[in-house]
Amino acid sequence: xxxxxxxxxxxxxxxxxxxxxxxxxxxxxxxxxxxxxxxxxxxxxxxxxxxxxxxxxxxxxxxx
Numbered sequence: 001x002x003x004x005x006x007x008x009x010x011x012x013x014x015x016x017x018x019x020x021x022x023x024x025x026x027x028x029x030x031x032x033x034x035x036x037x038x039x040x041x042x043x044x045x046x047x048x049x050x051x052x053x054x055x056x057x058x059x060x061x062x063x064x
Contacts, residue, residue, distance in 0.1 A: 028036075
């Protein structure tokens with residue numbers, strides 16, 4: 001279930017290493033950049049929902 005976020009992280013790591021290594025990297029069009037932002041936002045929302053669902057289903061008795 002974490003496959004998309006791993007792909008995103010891998011993509012970012014590649015871009016960072018390209019910048020550090022002096023390679024120019026791949027140019028992305030505006031549609032791709034906008035889609036990437038939406039994927040990042042969706043990924044964060046899904047992870048937040050998963051965390052909150054776990055907390056709801058397995059509440060911490062000390063917080064009652």
